[in-house]
Amino acid sequence: PHKFWETQPVGQFKDIGDTSLPEGPIEAATPLSEVKQEPYNLPAAYEWTTCDMKSDYVCSEVYNLLRNNYVEDDENMFRFNYSKEFLTWALRPPGYYPSWHIGVRAKTSKKLVAFISGVPARIRVRDDVVKMAEINFLCVHKKLRSKRLAPVMIKEVTRRVHLENIWQAAYTAGVVLPTPVATCQYWHRTLNPKKLIDVGFSRLGARMTMSRTIKLYKLQDAPVTPGFRKMEPCDVPAVTRLLRSYLSQFLVATDFDENDVEHWLLPREDVVDSYLVESPETHDVTDFCSFYTLPSTILGNPNYTTLKAAYSYYNVATKTTFLQLMNDALIVAKQKGFDVFNALDVMHNESFLKELKFGPGDGQLHYYLYNYRLRSALKPSELGLVLL
Numbered sequence: 413p414h415k416f417w418e419t420q421p422v423g424q425f426k427d428i429g430d431t432s433l434p435e436g437p438i439e440a441a442t443p444l445s446e447v448k449q450e451p452y453n454l455p456a457a458y459e460w461t462t463c464d465m466k467s468d469y470v471c472s473e474v475y476n477l478l479r480n481n482y483v484e485d486d487e488n489m490f491r492f493n494y495s496k497e498f499l500t501w502a503l504r505p506p507g508y509y510p511s512w513h514i515g516v517r518a519k520t521s522k523k524l525v526a527f528i529s530g531v532p533a534r535i536r537v538r539d540d541v542v543k544m545a546e547i548n549f550l551c552v553h554k555k556l557r558s559k560r561l562a563p564v565m566i567k568e569v570t571r572r573v574h575l576e577n578i579w580q581a582a583y584t585a586g587v588v589l590p591t592p593v594a595t596c597q598y599w600h601r602t603l604n605p606k607k608l609i610d611v612g613f614s615r616l617g618a619r620m621t622m623s624r625t626i627k628l629y630k631l632q633d634a635p636v637t638p639g640f641r642k643m644e645p646c647d648v649p650a651v652t653r654l655l656r657s658y659l660s661q662f663l664v665a666t667d668f669d670e671n672d673v674e675h676w677l678l679p680r681e682d683v684v685d686s687y688l689v690e691s692p693e694t695h696d697v698t699d700f701c702s703f704y705t706l707p708s709t710i711l712g713n714p715n716y717t718t719l720k721a722a723y724s725y726y727n728v729a730t731k732t733t734f735l736q737l738m739n740d741a742l743i744v745a746k747q748k749g750f751d752v753f754n755a756l757d758v759m760h761n762e763s764f765l766k767e768l769k770f771g772p773g774d775g776q777l778h779y780y781l782y783n784y785r786l787r788s789a790l791k792p793s794e795l796g797l798v799l800l
């Protein structure tokens with residue numbers, strides 16, 4: 413039983429299949445004067461802190477908490493290692509609220525022991541563009557687990573989001589909670605087979621040798637599509653048009669304007685990479701692909717410490733085939749030294765995963781909405797949203 417989640421305005425398991433329930437907000441917004449003015453109570457030894465992500469010192473504290481305590485795979489072989497530059501990017505988008513970067517410190521030592529964050533976003537659900545918080549980086553130090561700290565942190569971020577007159581949120585998790593809007597599959601494209609096998613990320617296939625495996629995953633040395641190049645600041649208007657038109661077909665999708673595209677998609681070294689195809693004849697931007705950099709620490713391997721992973725972000729193909737576009741993305745990722753290219757089966761990704769030799773991983777990603785009910789769960793291909 414979900415003692416906490418049962419009390420929250422989210423779709424409940426008992427309501428699955430009940431078509432009499434209306435689509436849309438579960439609870440109405442309340443006047444801001446009715447939002448609780450004081451923070452929720454923490455156990456006596458702990459205190460709230462707002463983490464100033466402009467401070468290099470505080471950013472390092474959040475980085476180190478996550479590096480040592482954030483998400484691991486189900487066999488505890490790998491742990492996400494978001495870089496400081498990545499955290500700055502993820503947590504300070506246009507219009508961000510510093511008050512949504514919430515830490516918990518031990519009162520005596522002042523050590524940061526927990527964190528949760530939100531950033532504002534517009535997310536379209538069918539024809540309805542909703543202001544939401546995207547909640548991410550919920551983390552409780554390993555030594556403080558199972559003490560019901562997470563529900564207090566979720567209530568506190570909810571309160572601070574409400575204070576900005578925002579009443580919905582979106583989040584993803586590897587675990588099943590009440591109740592997923594969609595359940596997506598992780599897929600992995602090997603770029604560096606020898607290392608992936610050495611560290612236990614993948615295994616040598618049946619009747620496969622190392623040299624055959626290396627040959628199987630070989631890629632060309634440079635992108636093949638004429639006009640394929642890195643995105644630049646002057647491309648923001650064209651990329652925004654291309655992306656908005658592409659995302660309009662999905663049931664739930666992010667609603668990007670030019671400011672958002674500038675922040676979320678302009679290349680940042682070792683954080684986010686974006687490429688486009690500029691037609692050599694018309695100079696139109698016809699295709700776009702992007703991925704973000706999220707290394708994982710390899711736990712307890714004597715030879716390697718870090719797995720360099722690229723994660724597919726937003727991709728649009730209009731003139732080039734998705735296959736050729738994403739093959740070029742794999743080529744540039746390989747050239748940049750990534751070991752693996754990961755993707756979810758969201759948007760039109762199914763159209764290239766198998767042919768480009770991605771294989772299904774052992775992880776799933778569940779998407780959730782807070783205080784917004786959908787009549788039924790979505791297929792991954794109906795989702796036009798990627799969270800970091």
Ligand code: NHW
Nearest residue numbers: 414415416417548549550551552557558559560561562581
């Ligand atoms: S998902 C990654 C979450 N982080 C990790 O997995 C890191 C490693 N694990 C930990 O740090 C991306 C701890 O295990 C955490 C739980 C902190 C996960 N989401 O304190 P207790 C995100 O960041 C529920 C939501 O004793 P703990 C998205 C669990 O079901 N709930 O557990 C975050 C139970 O409730 P129940 C989760 O292990 C979205 C309760 O927590 C959860 O010491 C947040 C147990 O608490 C998860 N990933 O700490 C929601 N994992 O009802 C945002 C466990 O079942 C909602 N739980 O008894 C929207 C808010 C904004 C609204 C605005 C209007």
Ligand code: EN5
Nearest residue numbers: 484485486487585586598600613614771772773774775800
């Ligand atoms: C919120 N923004 O389990 C994020 N990753 O498959 C939080 N598996 O890397 C939610 N277990 O399958 C995060 N190799 C949820 C995901 C948590 C991390 C996670 C999975 C996703 C993963 C790898 C390694 C497994 C190690 C043992 C995996 C197989 C690759 C193989 C390559 C060749 C073709 C077949 C697949």
